[in-house]
Amino acid sequence: xxxxxxxxxxxxxxxxxxxxxxxxxxHYLREVRGLTGTHVGCDTSNCGACTVMLDGQTVKSCSVxxxxxxxxxxxxxxxxxxxxxLSPVQQGFQECHGLQCGYCTPGMVISATGLLLENPxxxxxxxxxxxxxxxxxxxxxxxxxxxxxxxxxHGGAGAVATGTRGR
Amino acid sequence: MGSMxxxxxxxxxxxxxxxxRGSYVDDISPPGTVHMAFVRSPLAHAGIGNIDTKAALExxxxxxxxxxxxxxxxxxxxxxxxxxxxxxxxxxxxFVGEPVAVVVASDRYLAADAAGDVDVDYEPLPAxxxxxxxxxxxxxxxxxxxxxxxxxxxxxxxxxxxxxxxAAAHRLxxxxxxxxxxxxxxxPTACLADWTARGLxxxxxxxxxxxxxxxxxxxxxxxxQQVRLVAPDVGGGFGAKASFYPEFLLVSExxxxxxxxxxxxxxxxENMMSMVHGRAQAQDIDVGFDDEGHIAALRVRITQxxxxxxxxxxxxxxxxTSFMSGGCYKIPKISPSFRxxxxxxxxxxxxxxxxxPEAAFLIERVxxxxxxxxxxxxxxxxxxxxxxxxEMPYAxxxxxxxxxxxxxxxxxxxLLEKIDYQALRAEADRRRTDPNAKLLGIGFSTFxxxxxxxxxxxxxxxxxxxxxxxxxxxLNTDGSAVVSVGTSPHGQGHETAFSQVVSDVLSIPxxxxxxxxxxxxxxxxxxxxxxxxxxxVGGPAVFKAAGKVRDRAMRIAAHLLEADPDDLExxxxxxxxxxxxxxxxxxxxxxxxSLKPHLLPPDSDLGLADTAHHEPTNLSYPSxxxxxxxxxxxxxxxxxxxxxxxxxxxxxxxxxxxxxxQIHGGVAQGIAQALLEEVTYDxxxxxxxxxxxxxxxxxxLDLPSYETDHQxxxxxxxxxxxxxxxxxxxxxxxxxxxNAVVDALSHLGVRNIDMPCSPQRVWRAMRDAGSARxxxxxx
Numbered sequence: 010x011x012x013x014x015x016x017x018x019x020x021x022x023x024x025x026x027x028x029x030x031x032x033x034x035x036h037y038l039r040e041v042r043g044l045t046g047t048h049v050g051c052d053t054s055n056c057g058a059c060t061v062m063l064d065g066q067t068v069k070s071c072s073v074x075x076x077x078x079x080x081x082x083x084x085x086x087x088x089x090x091x092x093x094x095l096s097p098v099q100q101g102f103q104e105c106h107g108l109q110c111g112y113c114t115p116g117m118v119i120s121a122t123g124l125l126l127e128n129p130x131x132x133x134x135x136x137x138x139x140x141x142x143x144x145x146x147x148x149x150x151x152x153x154x155x156x157x158x159x160x161x162x163h164g165g166a167g168a169v170a171t172g173t174r175g176r
Numbered sequence: 177m178g179s180m181x182x183x184x185x186x187x188x189x190x191x192x193x194x195x196x197r198g199s200y201v202d203d204i205s206p207p208g209t210v211h212m213a214f215v216r217s218p219l220a221h222a223g224i225g226n227i228d229t230k231a232a233l234e235x236x237x238x239x240x241x242x243x244x245x246x247x248x249x250x251x252x253x254x255x256x257x258x259x260x261x262x263x264x265x266x267x268x269x270x271f272v273g274e275p276v277a278v279v280v281a282s283d284r285y286l287a288a289d290a291a292g293d294v295d296v297d298y299e300p301l302p303a304x305x306x307x308x309x310x311x312x313x314x315x316x317x318x319x320x321x322x323x324x325x326x327x328x329x330x331x332x333x334x335x336x337x338x339x340x341x342x343a344a345a346h347r348l349x350x351x352x353x354x355x356x357x358x359x360x361x362x363x364p365t366a367c368l369a370d371w372t373a374r375g376l377x378x379x380x381x382x383x384x385x386x387x388x389x390x391x392x393x394x395x396x397x398x399x400x401q402q403v404r405l406v407a408p409d410v411g412g413g414f415g416a417k418a419s420f421y422p423e424f425l426l427v428s429e430x431x432x433x434x435x436x437x438x439x440x441x442x443x444x445x446e447n448m449m450s451m452v453h454g455r456a457q458a459q460d461i462d463v464g465f466d467d468e469g470h471i472a473a474l475r476v477r478i479t480q481x482x483x484x485x486x487x488x489x490x491x492x493x494x495x496x497t498s499f500m501s502g503g504c505y506k507i508p509k510i511s512p513s514f515r516x517x518x519x520x521x522x523x524x525x526x527x528x529x530x531x532x533p534e535a536a537f538l539i540e541r542v543x544x545x546x547x548x549x550x551x552x553x554x555x556x557x558x559x560x561x562x563x564x565x566x567e568m569p570y571a572x573x574x575x576x577x578x579x580x581x582x583x584x585x586x587x588x589x590x591l592l593e594k595i596d597y598q599a600l601r602a603e604a605d606r607r608r609t610d611p612n613a614k615l616l617g618i619g620f621s622t623f624x625x626x627x628x629x630x631x632x633x634x635x636x637x638x639x640x641x642x643x644x645x646x647x648x649x650x651l652n653t654d655g656s657a658v659v660s661v662g663t664s665p666h667g668q669g670h671e672t673a674f675s676q677v678v679s680d681v682l683s684i685p686x687x688x689x690x691x692x693x694x695x696x697x698x699x700x701x702x703x704x705x706x707x708x709x710x711x712x713v714g715g716p717a718v719f720k721a722a723g724k725v726r727d728r729a730m731r732i733a734a735h736l737l738e739a740d741p742d743d744l745e746x747x748x749x750x751x752x753x754x755x756x757x758x759x760x761x762x763x764x765x766x767x768x769x770s771l772k773p774h775l776l777p778p779d780s781d782l783g784l785a786d787t788a789h790h791e792p793t794n795l796s797y798p799s800x801x802x803x804x805x806x807x808x809x810x811x812x813x814x815x816x817x818x819x820x821x822x823x824x825x826x827x828x829x830x831x832x833x834x835x836x837x838q839i840h841g842g843v844a845q846g847i848a849q850a851l852l853e854e855v856t857y858d859x860x861x862x863x864x865x866x867x868x869x870x871x872x873x874x875x876x877l878d879l880p881s882y883e884t885d886h887q888x889x890x891x892x893x894x895x896x897x898x899x900x901x902x903x904x905x906x907x908x909x910x911x912x913x914x915n916a917v918v919d920a921l922s923h924l925g926v927r928n929i930d931m932p933c934s935p936q937r938v939w940r941a942m943r944d945a946g947s948a949r950x951x952x953x954x955x
Contacts, residue, residue, distance in 0.1 A: 031285065045203035046196015048411070050362040051444035053869040058362055086196035095194060103190040106833045109841065110667030111193030112363040112411025118194065137876040144868065146362050146412050147667050149844030149905075150876040152837060 662702015842905020
C-alpha cells in the first residue's frame with residue numbers, strides 16, 4: 010500500500026503525516042490525530058456520525074480519503090468551543106436536550122453548524138432538511154430541531170462564521 | 177432550595193459529549209492495541225469444510241487466525257440448556273453473518289484484509305428463513321438434538337377458551353405480524369480486552385456490566401475480582417446491548433493468548449446481521465364479544481421466531497407478550513400460548529419494549545376491529561372494557577402480574593382534551609368525498625406495559641443474579657457527594673436524574689453531586705439498565721441510600737446540638753431544630769465531624785456513606801393514551817404522520833425535559849416500526865437489509881413533531897412512585913399509527929395492513945379494495 014505525505018490543518022493546528030493511500034479521513038482524525046470526538050456509525054455513508062467540516066463545507070469523513078484532505082482545513086467537534094465556551098449550537102443542544110447517548114451528536118452538531126453558516130435563520134423544514142443526512146436513534150429529532158433553532162436565535166454558527174475557526 | 181425532583185434541569189452528561197470528549201469503547205486504545213476481525217458466513221445454513229488460513233497468516237502484520245478447532249475448550253454462551261452457542265461456528269453455520277473464524281492484525285484495515293484472505297469451504301444445507309419453513313414437515317433441523325426446530329412451547333392458561341369464545345355473541349379471528357426489527361444503536365458493538373498478569377480488563381458496549389463481568393469470570397474460571405468490566409459511554413442500546421455476544425469472550429481469550437490489548441469494532445453491516453433483532457412475532461388471535469363490544473374471551477397463539485441461536489432474553493419474549501395480551505382491559509378469559517421457533521436467521525433478543533409492544537399492538541388492533549365489526553366508535557369499545565381506577569392494584573389472571581395504580585379512563589379523557597376528535601372525524605369524512613384531498617386517518621392506542629424489572633424470581637429467568645438494584649452514597653468532607661449506581665446508562669441521563677434524587681434527599685446542590693456507573697472496579701454489584709427499570713428500581717435504591725446517609729447525619733447533628741433527632745429537620749443544607757431555626761448545624765460541618773470520633777456518640781461508625789438495595793415487590797405498569805393522525809396519499813400510498821399526541825402515566829416524573837426525550841425517542845421508534853422498518857431475508861436466508869442504506873432508520877424528514885403530556889399516578893410499590901418510561905413510546909406508537917392508516921382506508925373496505933405500512937403496501941391495499949378516488953369509481 011503506497012504511503013503519501015499530507016499536510017492537514019485540524020482545528021487550526023497544522024501537521025504533516027505519512028499516511029496510507031486508503032486511510033479514511035475519519036480514521037486519520039481519530040487514530041493519527043487522536044481526535045476521537047468524530048465517530049463512525051455505518052459503512053455506507055448514511056448515518057453522518059463522522060461529519061466534519063472540510064474547508065468550510067460539511068463532509069462525511071468516512072467518505073473522504075485522508076490524502077484528499079491534503080492542504081485542507083478540517084474542523085471537528087473538538088474545535089467548536091472557544092476558550093472553554095460552548096458554541097451556540099453546542100449550547101442549544103444542551104438547553105433543548107438535543108442529545109441522549111451522544112454518539113451521533115458530534116456529527117449532528119457539525120451539520121447544524123454548517124446549516125447555520127448557509128442559512129442563519131432556518132425554519133423547521135429547513136432544519137430537518139439540513140440534518141437529514143445525520144441519523145439519531147435516541148431523540149426522535151424534534152428536540153434536535155429545537156436545539157438548532159435555539160442556536161439560530163443565540164449566535165448561530167458562532168466563531169466558525171467569523172472565520173476564527175475552520176475556514 | 178426548591179425540589180429538584182420534577183425540575184427540568186439540563187444534563188450533567190452533555191458538556192463532555194458535546195465537545196467530543198466522551199469516551200466510547202473505540203476511543204480507548206491502550207498502547208499495543210491490536211485489532212480483531214471476523215470471517216463471517218455468507219450462507220444461512222451449511223456444513224463447514226476446510227478452512228484455509230494460509231494466505232491470511234502470510235500477510236505482514238497478521239498476528240494470528242483462529243477457527244473453532246483452535247479454540248476448543250472455550251465455553252459456550254449461556255442459553256436454554258442444550259442450545260448454548262459456541263463463540264465460533266462449529267461444524268456448520270446457522271445464519272448469514274455467523275462468525276466462522278477470527279483474525280487479529282496490527283491495524284483494523286489489515287485485519288479486514290486478512291479476514292478476506294481466509295477461504296472457507298461450505299456444503300450448503302436447506303435453509304429455513306421463516307418460522308413456516310422451519311415448522312414444515314421434513315424441515316432441516318437447525319440445532320443438534322432439536323428435530324422440529326421448536327425451542328420452547330408453552331400454554332399460559334388451563335384451556336384454550338373455546339367454550340367462552342363459542343358462547344360469545346360475536347367472534348372474530350385476526351392474524352397479526354409484528355415484524356422483525358433491527359435495534360440499530362448508532363454505536364455498533366465494540367469491545368476491548370486487556371488481559372495482564374493482574375487480570376482481565378474488558379471495555380464493552382453493554383447495558384449490564386456486572387452481569388457481563390460475572391458471565392466472563394465464570395466462563396474463564398477467574399475470580400470475579402480479577403475481571404474489571406467497564407461500560408464507558410455507550411452509544412445507545414435499546415435492549416440489544418443487554419445480550420451476551422461471542423466477541424466478548426473472543427477478544428478476552430485472544431488478549432490472553434497474545435499478551436496484548438485486543439479490540440473489536442463491529443461495522444454497521446456486521447451489526448445488522450450480528451446484533452440481536454427484535455419483535456419477529458406472528459399472532460393468531462380469536463376474540464369473542466357481545467353486542468356492545470364487551471370482550472368475553474381472547475385466545476392468542478404466538479409464533480416467536482428466535483433466530484438460529486435462542487438468546488436467553490429472546491426466548492422469553494412471547495411469555496411477556498402473553499402476560500400483557502389483555503392490555504388495560506378487563507377480559508374475563510384470556511388464553512395465550514406460544515412456541516419459539518429456531519430459524520436460519522440472526523438471533524432475536526430484546527428491543528425497546530421486548531414482548532410488550534407486541535401485546536399492546538395485538539390488543540389495540542383487536543379493539544379497533546371489534547369496533548369496526550359492531551359499527552361503534554373505537555373509543556367506546558375501549559371505555560366499555562377499561563379496568564377502572566377503583567380496581568387498582570388489579571390482579572390479572574396471570575400469577576404475579578398485578579397492575580399498579582393507574583387511571584386508564586382519565587388518560588383517555590386527558591388525551592381528548594388535546595384533540596378535537598369530532599372535528600378530526602368530520603374532516604376525515606369530508607376528505608373521503610374530495611378526490612383531490614389526501615385521506616385522513618385517526619388512530620388511538622390506550623396501552624399499559626411493564627416496567628421496573630424484577631423482582632428477582634422473574635429476572636432470574638433471564639439469567640440475571642437478581643431483579644433488585646443497588647446504590648452507594650458517600651459524602652465528602654466539603655459536603656459534596658459521590659453516588660455509585662448499579663444501573664448502567666446508554667443515553668438515559670442517569671447522572672442527572674439520580675443527582676436530582678440525591679439533591680432532594682440530602683439537600684445538597686445538584687452541582688455538588690457526581691454519579692459513577694458502569695465500572696465493576698468502583699461500583700458495588702449491580703444489575704443493569706433494561707426493562708424500564710432505572711428509575712423505578714435504581715431510583716429507589718438511590719433514594720434509600722441517600723436516606724440512610726441523611727439519617728446517620730441527622731443522629732450526629734442531634735448529638736452535636738444536644739437535641740432529639742426527631743426534633744430536627746434538614747433545610748437548605750442545614751440541620752435545624754424545628755421551630756427554632758437559629759439552632760442548627762450545616763450538613764458540611766456534620767460531614768467533617770463525622771470523621772472525628774471524639775465528638776461522636778460512643779461506638780459510632782465514622783463517615784457519612786451507606787449502601788442500599790431496592791428489590792421491587794412488583795413490576796411497574798406504565799400506561800398512556802396516544803393519538804396519531806395520518807394523511808394517506810391516494811396516488812402513491814405514502815403515509816405522513818401529521819399529528820402525534822401522547823399522554824403518558826409513568827408515575828412520578830423526575831425530570832420533565834428528559835421524560836420528553838424518552839417519550840419522543842420511543843414514539844419515533846414505534847412510528848418507524850409502523851411505517852418504515854423491517855428486517856427481511858430471502859428464501860435462502862440471505863439478509864436483504866444488511867446496511868442502513870437498505871434498512872430504513874428514519875431521518876428527521878421522516879418523523880413528526882410530538883405533543884406530550886403526563887398524568888402522574890404514583891405507584892405505591894416504590895418510594896419514588898416512578899414507573900419508568902423508556903419503553904412506553906415504542907410500545908404505544910405502532911398501533912396508534914396502524915389504526916390511523918386503517919381508519920383512513922376503512923371506507924374502502926380495508927381492515928388490516930401489515931407493518932411496515934410502506935407506500936407500496938398501502939397503495940396495494942387501496943387498489944385491491946377499489947379505487948381511492950371516488951370520482952374514478954363511477955367512470
